[in-house]
């Protein structure tokens with residue numbers, strides 16, 4: 167019996183085997199399903215992880231992007247602040263608000279750079295020229311104006327413009343002596359940067375002619391100008407005791423340039439007369455020397471600074487002997503158009 171299976175036993179054995187096979191298949195299926203599910207689960211997981219990663223990346227890139235502006239704005243800030251401090255230092259008390267404005271574009275990043283500088287450059291440009299000639303209302307906030315018998319004036323910042331285009335007149339004065347490096351031309355001193363142009367002009371003017379020039383006045387310090395003015399004011403007060411202080415002051419200023427308001431304080435202006443005519447008088451214009459200078463000065467970078475009939479703009483009467491160095495480009499235009507330095511600068515929105 168034991169060696170032979172009965173039909174019933176065989177049938178049961180077959181059932182068991184089928185059950186086992188079924189179980190194995192089910193197990194396999196479960197394993198496959200589990201694997202498949204795991205894979206499916208893994209995929210979104212991977213996607214999620216990669217999304218995370220990309221988010222992280224994007225975040226990090228955002229961070230890096232956002233950090234860049236921060237960095238750049240920081241560096242711009244720091245440079246801006248240093249610039250602003252520099253500009254404030256350089257301009258000191260003259261135009262603190264302006265120098266602060268001009269530092270803003272540096273502080274901000276790209277966008278502001280494209281917009282704000284334009285604003286900041288426009289603003290000073292549009293206001294400053296107006297200041298130099300006719301003080302505008304907007305300039306009142308930025309510039310400290312003073313007033314005396316000559317009218318309203320401000321102290322200029324010599325570092326705020328090109329050295330050759332510095333504007334010195336009754337409304338725009340030097341507060342103190344400029345740091346001028348001078349060279350001697352005959353018995354007069356001039357800014358060494360104009361020496362060569364002056365020498366060339368006068369040599370060319372004398373060549374093959376009977377013209378003989380004499381530089382009779384050059385650089386004068388503000389201190390010397392003060393002494394000259396005070397001395398002349400004293401003489402006027404002595405001679406005309408009935409004048410009020412303001413009247414005496416105005417009369418003195420009509421003859422002697424007020425300290426800080428004279429171009430001779432810059433070293434860029436010279437009074438040139440003729441050896442045969444050494445008076446600083448209107449008649450000098452009739453000399454061959456004066457005519458040649460007027461016709462050719464621009465070729466050397468000089469202008470006739472106080473033309474006839476422009477006293478209302480320059481503040482000084484006609485002086486056919488007073489020449490001012492401004493550089494060849496500016497001189498060519500000023501002399502060709504017959505305009506003044508004040509007008510030339512105002513047209514360019516220069517201080």
Ligand SMILES: [Zn+2]
Pocket residue numbers: 383430435436437487488489
């Ligand atoms: Zn002069």
